Amino acid sequence: MEKIIIVERLKKEFKSFNRSESFVEALKSLVKRDYKVTKAVDDISFSISKGEIVGFLGPNGAGKSTTIKMLSGIVYADSGNIEVLGFNPWKERIKYVGNIGVIFGQKSQLFWDLPPIDAFYMNKEIYNIDKKIFDDTLEYFVRLLDLFEIMKKPTRQLSLGERMKCEFVMSMLHRPKVVFLDEPTIGLDVFAKETIRKFIKDMNKKFGTTFIVTSHDLEDIENLCDRVIIINHGKIVFDDDVSKLVVKDKKYITVKFYEKIDFDKLSKVKEIKILDRISEHSVRLEANVKKIYVDELIKKIRMGKRIEDLEISNPPITEIIKKLYKD
Amino acid sequence: MSNLVTWFKYIRSSFLIRMAYRGEFLISLVSMFALEMVGPLFAYTIYLNSPGFAGWTFYQIILLQGILLFIKGFSYVHFFGIVWNSNISIWRGTLDFIFLKPRNLLLTFIFSSYDVEDNAKMLGGIALIGFALYHIEFTFTKILLMIYLIILGIVLFFAFALLFSAFIIRFIQTWRLYEFLEIILMIAQYPNKIYPQYVSVIFTSIIPLFVAGVFPAEALIGSVVPNVLLMTFSVVFIFSISLYTWFNVLKHYSSAGG
Ligand SMILES: Nc1ncnc2c1ncn2[C@@H]1O[C@H](COP(=O)(O)OP(=O)(O)OP(=O)(O)O)[C@@H](O)[C@H]1O
Ligand SMILES: [Mg+2]
Numbered sequence: 001m002e003k004i005i006i007v008e009r010l011k012k013e014f015k016s017f018n019r020s021e022s023f024v025e026a027l028k029s030l031v032k033r034d035y036k037v038t039k040a041v042d043d044i045s046f047s048i049s050k051g052e053i054v055g056f057l058g059p060n061g062a063g064k065s066t067t068i069k070m071l072s073g074i075v076y077a078d079s080g081n082i083e084v085l086g087f088n089p090w091k092e093r094i095k096y097v098g099n100i101g102v103i104f105g106q107k108s109q110l111f112w113d114l115p116p117i118d119a120f121y122m123n124k125e126i127y128n129i130d131k132k133i134f135d136d137t138l139e140y141f142v143r144l145l146d147l148f149e150i151m152k153k154p155t156r157q158l159s160l161g162e163r164m165k166c167e168f169v170m171s172m173l174h175r176p177k178v179v180f181l182d183e184p185t186i187g188l189d190v191f192a193k194e195t196i197r198k199f200i201k202d203m204n205k206k207f208g209t210t211f212i213v214t215s216h217d218l219e220d221i222e223n224l225c226d227r228v229i230i231i232n233h234g235k236i237v238f239d240d241d242v243s244k245l246v247v248k249d250k251k252y253i254t255v256k257f258y259e260k261i262d263f264d265k266l267s268k269v270k271e272i273k274i275l276d277r278i279s280e281h282s283v284r285l286e287a288n289v290k291k292i293y294v295d296e297l298i299k300k301i302r303m304g305k306r307i308e309d310l311e312i313s314n315p316p317i318t319e320i321i322k323k324l325y326k327d
Numbered sequence: 328m329s330n331l332v333t334w335f336k337y338i339r340s341s342f343l344i345r346m347a348y349r350g351e352f353l354i355s356l357v358s359m360f361a362l363e364m365v366g367p368l369f370a371y372t373i374y375l376n377s378p379g380f381a382g383w384t385f386y387q388i389i390l391l392q393g394i395l396l397f398i399k400g401f402s403y404v405h406f407f408g409i410v411w412n413s414n415i416s417i418w419r420g421t422l423d424f425i426f427l428k429p430r431n432l433l434l435t436f437i438f439s440s441y442d443v444e445d446n447a448k449m450l451g452g453i454a455l456i457g458f459a460l461y462h463i464e465f466t467f468t469k470i471l472l473m474i475y476l477i478i479l480g481i482v483l484f485f486a487f488a489l490l491f492s493a494f495i496i497r498f499i500q501t502w503r504l505y506e507f508l509e510i511i512l513m514i515a516q517y518p519n520k521i522y523p524q525y526v527s528v529i530f531t532s533i534i535p536l537f538v539a540g541v542f543p544a545e546a547l548i549g550s551v552v553p554n555v556l557l558m559t560f561s562v563v564f565i566f567s568i569s570l571y572t573w574f575n576v577l578k579h580y581s582s583a584g585g
Contacts, residue, residue, distance in 0.1 A: 014581060074426040075582050098429035109424050113344045122340060125333045126428050126435075 001049035004178065004210060005071070010080035012041040012066055012234075040066040042234030043080070048212070050177075053204055055225035055242070056214040059325045063234040064214040065104075068182045071212070072102045084178055098127060101176035105183035108155070108163065109170050116151040116158075116166035120173060127174040134173065141169045144199060161192030168199060172209075179203075181213045185220055197223050218317050230324050237324050247315050249290040255301060256282035256309040269300050281308075330434060337438040356447050363396055363451040370516075383548075390459035391544040394477060395516050397452025398539050400445050402484040408440030409488055410504060413495040420583045422496065432577055433570075436492075465547050472546040476555075479562050480515075480539035486562070487511070489569035493576040515540030532557045534565065 015035040041063040048054055056064050069075040071082060073089035073096060082089055087096035103109075110119045124134045142148055145165045155163060164184065172179065181200075185193045197220065203209045213224060221228055222242060230238035238245070253272075260280045267274060271292055276284040287297055294312065346352060374388050383391075416422040425435045460470075491504040515536045519527040530536040535558040546552050 069423065069582050072427060074423045075580065076578060093426065094429050094431070097427050100427075102427050104420075104423065107420055107423070109421075109427075111340060111344060114340060118340055118343065122336055125329070125336045126430060128329055128429075 001051070003047045004050045004085055005046075005048040005212075006081075006083045007047065007067075007071070008045050008081040010041055010044050010067070010070060010082065011039075011078045012063075012070060012075065013078055014038045014040050039234050041070070041077075044231065044234070044236050045080075046229055046236065046239055048210060050210055051204065051208045052227060053200065053211040053213065053225050055221035055228040056212055056231070057216075057218075057221060057228055057321060058214075058231040062231045064231060065182050067231070068102070068180045068212070068214065072100060072180050073097060098174065099177050101171035101174070101179040103167050103171050103179075103181050103184050105164070105181075105186040108167065110155045110163065110166060112156050113154060115154055116147075116163075116170070119155075119166075119170055120151070123170060123173050129174050133175070137173055137175060138169070141172070144202065145169070145195065161188050161195075164188060164192065164196065165199075168196070172203065175207065176209065178210045179212075181211060183214055183216070185215060185217055193217070193220070200224055218321070222317065230321065232325055242317075245317055245320050247320060249288055250315050251287045251289050251294065252313045252315060253285045253287055253298075253301070254278075254282065254309075254311040255285070255307060258306045258308050262303070265303065266301065271297055272301065330430070333430070334434075334438050334441075338441050338443075341441045341443045352444070355444060359444065359447040360451055363400075363448050364455075366392065366396075384463075386459045386462040387544065387548050389455055390463065390547065391516065391541060393452050393455025393457075393459055394473075394480075394543050395452070395512060395540045396448055397456060398477060398480045398484065399512060400448030400450070400452050401481055402488065403445035404442050404449055406437050406440070406485055407488050407508075408442040409436055410491045410495065411442075412436065412440040413492040414500050414502060417496060417500055417583075422580070423582055426580075433573065460547075463547065465549075469547050469549060472552070472555075473543045476538050476543040476546055476552065479535070479559060480543065482566055483535065483539055483562050486566040486569040489573040493569070493573045496580065497576045511536055512540065517541065518545070533561060535561050538562065 015037055044063075044067070056067070058064050066075065070077050071084060071089065073093045076090055084096065085099050087099070089096050110116050111122075120138060123129070124131075129137075142151065145168070147165060147169065150158060150162045151166060151169075155166070158166070168184075184200075185196055188196065200211055200213070201224065204211060211224075213220065215221060225242055227240065228238065228242050228245065229236060252275075256278075258281070261277075261283055263274070263277065263283075266272075266283070271288050273286045274283060275286050278284060285301070289297060292300075298310070370388065370392055374383065413422075416425075425432055425439070428435045487508065491507075494504070495501060514530060515538075518541050519531055519537050522530070532554050535542075538558055542552050542558075
């Protein structure tokens with residue numbers, strides 16, 4: 001596949017200046033200011049193909065937003081290189097940004113006191129969007145997101161979910177080829193989240209739009225993305241298919257017997273760890289299945305007793321991610 | 328051309344935004360207009376007792392007041408909003424968005440900072456100038472020189488707006504810079520003769536504040552305006568530096584965490 005985003009050895013440091021406590025310190029600081037350096041993005045490289053939806057994960061302060069801001073030409077990198085759609089975001093900003101869309105879930109691009117529709121028309125001028133294309137696109141979005149009434153109300157009267165739908169329209173009316181979404185579902189309820197996810201998928205299918213999405217909601221990532229990049233302390237710690245985010249050797253087992261469990265005997269099974277004695281009849285276990293087939297393991301746990309209920313699951317994605325975040 | 332259309336769209340939406348609170352908007356327009364018209368009358372009584380204005384007539388003083396008001400009003404309406412907008416958008420974190428528009432950064436920022444309300448000042452200024460000119464005799468060259476100096480004054484104010492905006496974006500949010508502007512206007516409204524020699528030299532040639540007030544009026548009245556060429560040079564120089572500073576600061580913009 002054609003690579004349309006190429007990031008090479010990207011770095012960004014922030015200097016935060018310490019506030020002076022006393023007047024004398026303040027005077028000194030005029031000559032030499034004390035500061036602390038944060039390595040927000042520390043030497044990351046990756047590339048993304050046309051039509052991908054890539055998830056960007058990482059704990060608070062990992063450097064996700066900073067990366068998005070550099071990709072979209074807002075913040076200059078200290079070093080390293082970015083090429084998106086063949087453009088350098090800083091050197092060719094004006095030509096470049098006409099081809100991308102950006103949403104920051106926490107900030108609004110709409111006019112607070114005016115209806116979203118006014119802001120849409122403003123973008124028509126700013127992006128020089130052809131009238132026919134604009135009308136078609138708007139109509140399509142309005143139908144898809146059910147915005148006919150909403151977009152005529154002043155923005156300040158909209159609910160968060162309604163506003164977020166309009167933010168999407170705002171940043172996609174010019175039909176960008178690449179879209180960066182920084183926490184697009186933050187604060188939304190399950191229904192609004194679904195709508196937004198469906199919209200992203202539709203755009204991806206219909207127009208082949210490439211997306212980078214950051215989120216703290218793993219459901220977003222599991223639902224939307226094939227590939228996920230995890231960053232921590234400004235470094236990439238994982239970059240692969242979402243399906244690879246499983247630990248193959250570990251299972252969670254919840255089992256319920258008709259008879260009482262002999263916990264002493266159970267704790268001697270070496271492949272398992274008892275997580276929770278739910279009752280005298282049921283127990284939750286963590287099992288290492290590296291060297292044993294699952295059916296054999298069950299036989300060992302069962303010890304000839306009859307099973308009423310049995311559930312075997314993979315470790316949830318959150319757990320793997322927590323582990324990646326910790327390192 | 329398409330920048331012009333965009334500009335009109337922004338002006339339109341600024342109007343619409345203010346019209347969302349129609350009552351408040353009208354009241355503030357009317358009261359601002361009234362307030363700005365009372366100012367010059369007060370100024371006149373003060374000026375009568377000021378040695379700097381010996382020999383000035385009532386209409387000449389009204390002319391001076393009109394020019395001050397016009398330059399201030401024009402600047403506020405068209406570009407001084409960027410100072411206010413710098414504070415607001417740093418605070419809200421929305422400055423990021425000007426980078427996302429496929430337009431010149433400064434134009435986008437200026438357009439989105441259009442200030443409807445101060446049109447009252449600008450119109451007040453035009454009204455005063457018109458009224459004064461009706462009663463003062465002048466020649467074509469004199470009025471040309473006046474207009475030229477007013478334009479220089481506006482460019483100088485533009486430079487100040489850029490520097491203030493750059494300062495706010497780079498260092499710290501502050502509303503204090505508006506007071507600074509008022510001080511500049513205050514200095515500019517008295518004839519340079521009343522100031523000590525060195526102050527007068529600084530503000531006529533190095534940072535020619537007087538072009539934003541007393542010089543255009545004197546040009547029309549027929550007093551000699553010193554060093555127009557040097558003043559032009561200084562204004563262009565200050566303006567270039569401001570422009571460079573502003574774009575440089577935006578290049579180092581670090582946004583905010585989030
Ligand atoms: N403008 C700034 N000035 C100083 N430090 C900053 C600035 N922006 C970000 N940082 C710091 O850089 C680091 C990365 O921040 P960033 O906003 O990229 O994190 P994030 O991954 O988006 O986190 P979150 O999930 O909380 O949004 C943090 O330590 C943050 O404090
Ligand atoms: Mg963030």
